Structures are given as structure tokens and as C-alpha cells.
Amino acid sequence: MQYGNVTQRLSVSAQISVNDIEKIKAAGFKAIICNRPDNEGANQPTFAEIATKARSLGLHCVYQPVVSGKVTQQDATTFEAHLQNLEGPVLAFCKTGMRAITLWALGAAKTLSCEEIHSISQKAGYNLSEQISGLTNTGGPH
Numbered sequence: 001m002q003y004g005n006v007t008q009r010l011s012v013s014a015q016i017s018v019n020d021i022e023k024i025k026a027a028g029f030k031a032i033i034c035n036r037p038d039n040e041g042a043n044q045p046t047f048a049e050i051a052t053k054a055r056s057l058g059l060h061c062v063y064q065p066v067v068s069g070k071v072t073q074q075d076a077t078t079f080e081a082h083l084q085n086l087e088g089p090v091l092a093f094c095k096t097g098m099r100a101i102t103l104w105a106l107g108a109a110k111t112l113s114c115e116e117i118h119s120i121s122q123k124a125g126y127n128l129s130e131q132i133s134g135l136t137n138t139g140g141p142h
Contacts, residue, residue, distance in 0.1 A: 003027075004097065004124030009088035012100040012124060016093050018045055021053045024091055030059065031086040033079070035094040035103065037065035060086055066099050076106030083107075101126045 001020040003013035015036060016024065024032065032054055038046045051061040062082050066075050083090060083104075092100035105117050105128055112120075121128040 002125075003091060004101070004126060006101060006104055006120060006124045009090060010083060010104060011089060011091050012097040012104070012126070013091060013093045014096050015041075015044060016050065016091075018049050018053045021050065021057060021059070024054075025057045025059055029089050029091045031062070031088065031090045032059055033062045033064055033082055033086075033090060033092040033100070035064055035066045035079075035092055035099045037067065040068070041095065062086065066094070066103065068095065068099060071099055071102045071106065073106060076103050079103035080107040098126060101128065 001013065001016060001023055003011040005011045011029070016032075021032075032050065034047050034050060036044070038044070047061075047063045047065075051063070054061045064075070064078060064082060079092070080103075092103070094100050101121055101124060105121060108117050108120075118128060
């Protein structure tokens with residue numbers, strides 16, 4: 001399982017499996033946020049399967065499904081609230097990790113420049129060039 005570090009409190013990854021959860025716990029994560037709707041793809045574990053295993057290991061789990069390509073500012077606000085309320089570090093995942101890092105970027109646009117967001121996302125392994133061009137509409141610094 002691979003993940004990209006975004007901040008000290010947040011890392012993002014592609015779809016995880018139930019078998020990955022012990023590795024997630026061993027890596028020091030305290031919580032998981034699932035941004036992928038159930039039944040989005042074949043052979044995808046359900047949130048309930050992930051949450052059952054994670055909770056048995058003492059990890060907190062949050063289900064915040066977001067439809068691919070339809071991330072909203074309200075989704076980002078909800079994601080930001082989860083990050084503030086969960087003990088970190090937190091691992092957020094979806095199919096590829098792109099929705100999870102986009103949710104972070106929309107919230108980060110309040111305090112970080114587009115260049116800073118782009119740099120941080122690239123270091124985490126994600127290219128948010130298209131998403132960053134949309135941040136000019138969020139009121140964040142540019």
C-alpha cells in the first residue's frame with residue numbers, strides 16, 4: 001500500500017483493502033476517511049468492511065463519499081471538519097486519491113497560495129493543475 005504525505009496530519013491514497021488496515025495502523029495512522037462511494041467499482045470493499053476491521057484495531061473511521069468529478073466546496077468544508085475532529089494522523093482514500101487531495105486543496109485555498117498547494121500535492125504524488133485553476137473561484141490567495 002502506498003500513500004502520499006500531504007501534511008503532518010493528512011496522507012492520501014488510492015483504494016485500500018481490508019488487508020491493508022493492519023499496515024495502516026502500524027504506520028501510525030489513527031483515523032481513516034473514505035471518500036469513495038460504495039459500489040463505485042467491481043471488487044471494491046465496502047466501507048462497512050473497512051470500518052469493521054479498522055475499528056477492531058482501534059482506528060476511527062469516517063465515511064464521506066464524494067462522486068468522482070463532483071467535489072464541492074461543501075464537501076471540502078465537511079472534510080476539513082473531519083480533519084479537525086479526528087485524532088491524527090489521518091489517511092484519506094478514494095479510487096486513486098485524487099478526490100481526497102482535492103478536498104484538502106479546496107480547504108487549504110483559504111490560507112495557502114495556488115503555488116503552495118500545487119507544490120504540496122506534487123510532493124504527495126498528485127498533479128492538481130486542473131483543480132488549482134478552479135481554486136481562483138474559492139476566494140483563496142493566488
